[in-house]
Amino acid sequence: DVKVTQSSRYLVKRTGEKVFLECVQDMDHENMFWYRQDPGLGLRLIYFSYDVKMKEKGDIPEGYSVSREKKERFSLILESASTNQTSMYLCASSLPNSYGYTFGSGTRLTVV
């Protein structure tokens, strides 16, 4: 069964810490995405990548960066975590023709 795996289900970090969220897919997908999901706001796109070492800003990139050194791995980085970054983070991947999206199980990040 094809999968998108997010390394942590739950994370608790302190304000100001540098935080890494990891996402790995085993489907050889070119496109990868990072979303955050908050009650009442739905899914919001943070960053996406359509190829190794390529990245594009989504709707809310401020306070985040990403890294894609290998095709299967897409990392989201919070340079200096803040309490307003407490959220559910979801990773997804797809083929170039957008033939459907596969999501990971999510990471619930709490910044205290």
Added chain:
Amino acid sequence: KQEVTQIPAALSVPEGENLVLNCSFTDSAIYNLQWFRQDPGKGLTSLLLIQSSQREQTSGRLNASLDKSSGRSTLYIAASQPGDSATYLCAGTSGGSYIPTFGRGTSLIVHP
């Protein structure tokens, strides 16, 4: 820009009822439309994907239809069960883009 709306935001039905969830989109040049299920605190699970050349897709008790001319997709759930309780999201991808636009979801409760 594609906009996706899901009405109602919440729905509560008795077990055994057949029900329809609605998804409306503004851009008729839609490339595909995908329905997802999300359980509390979890990631998104793909249910059905309809390509623009298709009218509907079926999986078990689920049937999704796509009408590009009216800008609507519906997810039909037959003989609902308490285990169907979850949030259902639709996402549309317009031609020329590989970024899906998500609705806010319909929260479904099926009570025994």
